[in-house]
Amino acid sequence: MLSYRAYLFSFLIGVSTAAVGNFSHAAWWQMLLLALFWRQIHHHHFHGLKTQVYLGWLFGLGYFCQGIWWLYVSMHDIGGMPSLMAAGGVLLLSAFLALFPTLAVALGARFYNQSNSAIAWASAWTIAEWLRGNILTGFPWIGFGDAQINGPFQGLIPIFGVLGATFATIWGAYKIGSAPGRIFLPLFSLGFAIAICSFFEGIEFTKPVGKMLEVRLLQGNFPQTMQYDPAAINRQNNYYFNGYLNKAADLTVGPETAITLAENQIPKDWEDRLQNYLNETKGYVLTGVIGAKGDQYSNRAKAYGPNGESYSYDKSHLVPFGEYIPPGFEWFVRAIKAPLSQFTMGSNEQAHLTIKRSDEPDISAVVMICYEDVFGAEIAQRIRKFPANPPNLLINLTNLAWFGNTSAPWQHLRLAQLRSLETGLPTIRSTNTGVTAIINDQGRVVAQLPVFNEGVLTGSVQARNGITPYVQFGDMPILLLSIMTLVIGWRKKKLLSTMSTQTKVL
Structure with a gap:
């Protein structure tokens, strides 16, 4: 049975990830915290998808409660709404917005394997963030790519927009989170990607x-x-x-x-x-x-x-x-x-x-x-x-x-x-x-x-x-990349599952 400390830990990581958004070098702080969250999801992979979904929702709940708590001020201090109703409004909105990180975790988990999990994880979060910005008039506030205005993936923003920076942020967090035990390859690929993005920063469009x-x-x-x-x-x-x-x-x-x-x-x-x-x-x-x-x-x-x-x-x-x-x-x-x-x-x-x-x-x-x-x-x-x-x-x-x-x-x-x-x-x-x-x-x-x-x-x-x-081109290129990546990952995982079944039969 999963310890309640794991659920609390996911919630607190969410709170912390939102809180560091105003820090200097916020992009790196958020990537490190998202790496911790990925390790949390990875650690509980064998508990099943339901457990991972709960962890994702609690992460999102903490993230949005911390990130948009100022809505309480507008509803209570300015609007005169009773304090319990105003706090409840913030909590309900945060609980709804937390469904999008939950969706990202669920999608990422569906494509879990060592060969394509990093890019599938990034694709899932990118699609979820796009949905958050468009469903029911959209609310893309405090996205994971926002901190990249001063971050290592800033060069992607004029090309792929904030969703491109989101993709790179989640991918980079995965690389950091997977580094323990096989340090060289994940960090080398992360450093190589950052070097390319630095080159893009010098381009004036x-x-x-x-x-x-x-x-x-x-x-x-x-x-x-x-x-x-x-x-x-x-x-x-x-x-x-x-x-x-x-x-x-x-x-x-x-x-x-x-x-x-x-x-x-x-x-x-x-x-x-x-x-x-x-x-x-x-x-x-x-x-x-x-x-x-x-x-x-x-x-x-x-x-x-x-x-x-x-x-x-x-x-x-x-x-x-x-x-x-x-x-x-x-x-x-x-x-x-x-x-x-x-x-x-x-x-x-x-x-x-x-x-x-x-x-x-x-x-x-x-x-x-x-x-x-x-x-x-x-x-x-x-x-x-x-x-x-x-x-x-x-x-x-x-x-x-x-x-x-x-x-x-x-x-x-x-x-x-x-x-x-x-x-x-x-x-x-x-x-x-x-x-x-x-x-x-x-x-x-x-x-x-x-x-x-x-x-x-x-x-x-x-x-x-x-x-x-x-x-x-708008968001279309990064969305197509994300969708294609998930489709390829799904086919690859299905193929590996079929090959595994055949091997067992033999």
Whole structure:
């Protein structure tokens, strides 16, 4: 009978793997912990698949409870939900997300043999992570490839995306875990793979276009509250109204819902003042507002430019239960009495923002609101849909005040860095409480504001032109590789099983 200590150990490995995500050299720490988890699975192989599945689910439960505990803050501290209900919500979501590591363990176990278990293990986890990012609107937060922004497999990200880094991370963890007893071959193959990935890091798929773009990114640091205070709302609106008129720049950006008014309620005299200012400075302002069309509202980014230029983008990937109520769940919302929004979903074929500068090439930018930059495949798809107007820059407007002073802002920053690596384009982020930052095309943060401080980040960003292999092909190559690997592994294992049976008969 399996000791309960083995189950506890798997849970604690999961907790630790998520906890080290913010550490320096997090990629190596996570690979070492995943290697321990693989040895745990390997050690209990002969207890049967059911035991391994339990171990996988407990690992996932620990991983997600630690990784997304900040949802408790949004539900309890901000949303006013009772503490037990909020904690239960985090636990239930973590238990559901833990099903994906469970699936990965189950798939990996089906192809267990000494000759192909490493690549089968990596393929199984890659497929499970892709499913996690797509099922029920998707939640690919804190993936195993995220830490590779500074890791040994960073060079794979512009080619295969974060799933490619996930594949390599799990494969590398297997090699580390299998090293005891036969040290040379596993570690040699791991070192060889890292050397190849280091070569890929030196490849530039995009090139600079035009002069540096001068940007101003506003961070108001206004607390989030569901009990709206009219005086606090006025202070916030006035801060951004005045901030956009304070100093000239090529592009000034405010965060998600920086202006809390519906678009049709924005004072006309302020829009006139802003238009006159932009006509004079030749700059652009991009701000978060509440989009309004009749009795329908949206989470909108609105841009103002010189000579009456304007642009609007409505968020297309809405947060279930945060920005819209999924069909059939109205009864649940009424039961918990949660004051949730019901926004209209924007089209996924909205054009990019265009920034015009005299004597310089136009700059095109992909605009994202809140956690839309979590979905790398969707960003790549948006870029592919406008081949005649390829973007040169990524812009994210977000408000993470919902999650307080937790790990959530830093997790989101890593995801923004991943998007720059995948696309070969720089990212600028304007947030309410942090992390407001400028990220270059290599995924490096070149400037940022302290979190939970009011401030304006002034800097320069180099727009880029070109396309990475990941943007061109998306997740398809790494998914096909993973599926083909599992099919080949299954056939190989079946063949070995048949040969073993025949040998016994003889």
